[in-house]
Amino acid sequence: MLKLEVNNLYKNFGGLQVLRDVTFEVNGPELIGLIGPNGAGKTTLTNILDGAIKPSSGTVYLNDKRVDTLPPYMVARAGLGRTFQVTRAFRRMTVLENLLVPAMALHATGRQNFEAKAREVLDFLTMSHLTNEYGRALSGGQQKLLELGRLLMLDPSLIILDEPFAGVHPRLMEVIYEYIHRVNSDGKAIIIISHDMDTIFTLSKRLLVLNYGDLIADGDPQIVKNDPLVKRAYLGEDEEEG
Numbered sequence: 405m406l407k408l409e410v411n412n413l414y415k416n417f418g419g420l421q422v423l424r425d426v427t428f429e430v431n432g433p434e435l436i437g438l439i440g441p442n443g444a445g446k447t448t449l450t451n452i453l454d455g456a457i458k459p460s461s462g463t464v465y466l467n468d469k470r471v472d473t474l475p476p477y478m479v480a481r482a483g484l485g486r487t488f489q490v491t492r493a494f495r496r497m498t499v500l501e502n503l504l505v506p507a508m509a510l511h512a513t514g515r516q517n518f519e520a521k522a523r524e525v526l527d528f529l530t531m532s533h534l535t536n537e538y539g540r541a542l543s544g545g546q547q548k549l550l551e552l553g554r555l556l557m558l559d560p561s562l563i564i565l566d567e568p569f570a571g572v573h574p575r576l577m578e579v580i581y582e583y584i585h586r587v588n589s590d591g592k593a594i595i596i597i598s599h600d601m602d603t604i605f606t607l608s609k610r611l612l613v614l615n616y617g618d619l620i621a622d623g624d625p626q627i628v629k630n631d632p633l634v635k636r637a638y639l640g641e642d643e644e645e646g
């Protein structure tokens with residue numbers, strides 16, 4: 405069963421402290437929302453978890469293996485997959501190739517081993533008709549779907565989705581909802597970062613709130629929503645007044 409342990413993470417960029425003593429665990433196939441104002445440190449946290457940047461201090465363990473010291477491809481091999489807030493489809497490769505390349509790179513084996521799976525993934529994402537289109541021909545929303553597909557090719561046990569719904573057409577949002585539910589019931593843990601409160605409260609079973617570097621809440625979404633600290637810091641309600 406998946407276990408992520410995040411222990412006392414700090415991150416400074418020069419004089420700017422972006423994360424301060426962030427500690428939490430993920431146990432098993434949880435479905436977690438991560439919210440916080442612009443600049444709260446959500447993407448920075450994701451970048452540390454996937455190995456793209458190193459914390460100033462603190463540790464991260466994935467299934468009892470220390471990963472904060474590893475490069476991203478090794479963290480991916482250990483079972484963590486993430487998408488990017490700004491999508492990164494390969495523009496001069498076809499949709500099918502976009503799916504095959506990361507899987508082949510990670511497992512260092514040939515294309516034939518992954519092609520059937522890639523076609524299944526495209527079918528699931530309602531993108532089969534785009535199999536031979538170039539990455540550059542896709543809409544923003546389709547590129548987001550393609551990134552979700554690339555994750556499935558790597559079969560991670562924990563997935564972090566950084567703003568998967570931003571700028572996505574409502575029809576594609578449905579596909580992403582379905583993806584999240586299916587992948588989660590397949591036994592994968594998912595952390596969803598979003599500013600879309602309706603979506604976050606609909607989807608997540610647990611909510612983490614980052615407020616300028618501090619993890620100020622972690623728990624049941626309905627309880628977190630009514631936490632005075634969260635209301636004041638994030639939801640913009642000032643119940644002290646009046």
Ligand SMILES: Nc1ncnc2c1ncn2[C@@H]1O[C@H](COP(=O)(O)OP(=O)(O)OP(=O)(O)O)[C@@H](O)[C@H]1O
Nearest residue numbers: 417420422440441442443444445446447448449489
């Ligand atoms: N490489 C970097 N160098 C310097 N400062 C950075 C760097 N990356 C992020 N920051 C700063 O760290 C803070 C947190 O940024 P981060 O992108 O993690 O926030 P976020 O919660 O993802 O925000 P958003 O909701 O807008 O995506 C911001 O003040 C940002 O400007």
Ligand SMILES: [Mg+2]
Nearest residue numbers: 446447448489
């Ligand atoms: Mg961000």
